[in-house]
Amino acid sequence: MSNGQVSGGLVIAAVDGSEHSLRALEWARLAALRHGAGLMVAHVLPDVSQLYAGRRSSLHDPNEPEEYADPVGDRVRALLEEGPQYPAQVRYEALEGSVPEALRVVGAENAPLMLVMGSRGRGGFATLMLGSNSRAVAGSARCPVVVVPHEDRAVEDPWGASAGRVVLGLHAAETPEDVLRFAFAEAAARGTTVQVVSAYAVPPGPTALVDAPFEVVPPEGLADGGDGVPAEREMLRAQTERLAPLRARHPDVPVEQAAVPGDAAGRLVEASRSAALVVVGRHHPRRRSLLMGSVAHAVLHHAHGPVAVVPALTDDAD
Incomplete structure (x- = not known):
């Protein structure tokens, strides 16, 4: 050594x-x-x-x-x-x-x-x-x-060594750039896809399909007159704008986008069943609390595969 x-x-x-x-x-x-x-x-x-x-x-x-x-x-x-x-x-x-x-x-x-x-x-x-x-x-x-995760929680690939996707939990307005950089660098090293998952709020109502499977969309599929609900279309467009510099820096990394209603943590936990790695930011960059954010906390406790918790590493770091 x-x-x-x-x-x-x-x-x-x-x-x-x-x-x-x-x-x-x-x-x-x-x-x-x-x-x-x-x-x-x-x-x-x-x-x-x-x-x-x-x-x-x-x-x-x-x-x-x-x-x-x-x-x-x-x-x-x-x-x-x-x-x-x-x-x-x-x-x-x-x-x-x-x-x-x-x-x-x-x-x-x-x-x-x-x-x-x-x-x-x-x-x-x-x-x-x-x-x-x-x-x-x-x-x-x-x-x-x-x-x-320990063996009781891990599924499919215990080492996270497969070509499964890197799943990125993204709040388009708040997630620090360092979190995005880490996810894309890991996907590039693995030769795999980044699947970006963001959640939007849904008013309570009898037709809300919070537990329905979410659909992933390639950026090229975001047409102006899409069939999604307005909140979903807006979230996908905010994602696209935020991801543009990373896609330019990593042109060989495929990107899938998903805007889901309701609970981001639950969606990320479910995605962890087949992901090589789930990447989340530690907490809101402007909140200088030592407490971990609720999404990162929930994903760490319940994910079925490896989870990367990434702090803000630049001047906004805690």
Whole structure:
């Protein structure tokens, strides 16, 4: 494994030795290969190892061994070295501190393409769909965070490695540009389609078909006299305007557009059943709250495949 700098960027995989985190490691390995990036495997040392390191440092005892047991690190190294192809540059980092804070720091210091972690860690309750560490990191990291679901939630392709679509949840007026850039870059690396899903409000009434299947429309199919309801046509046109710069930058990435009535989160969760990745913005860029937005929160808790939560990475970042 190399400790050199990587010109193509960096993918960070957070591991703790659990099967959930090893699924995330496999997803991160494939992501690094697709993007031509390096791979950093980050492991927060268990409390006992951190206490030992602090004791040795405070006592300055030369008789104490410099190294202490790190079975998680040893297991991960063995998996990477004996397994299938992995990136040319891989490095391992043993971190200290609380899991969320240590991962936030390593993400901020290395400006990675993404930080990948499992939806539940070693200490998670079996009934929880999303662990507290995953929720905390996804809600506060200053880089895109991909959360890979545990096996009970995943369907079809557990690694998200297929040519399935990249699904982008878009609020045309509010979603930061960084979210769109991430979705298109991921689709380009996979050689697949971006399916853009936006929701519009529907007045309550007996004919509202909120649970009806939504229709995806290629941009070329948006005719002036379309049959859709006015709110749907307006949403599709707002999408088209917002997506124009990304389509120009990625002319080889096919785009499908969908404007759906009612609940955006529910539509994105349903789309996650066959998507390679669902991409959502963390929250409204002008609301400087530490709380994650309701759509991102719901999708993280219920999606059947990997979810990327992308913060605003420019001057509007929190």
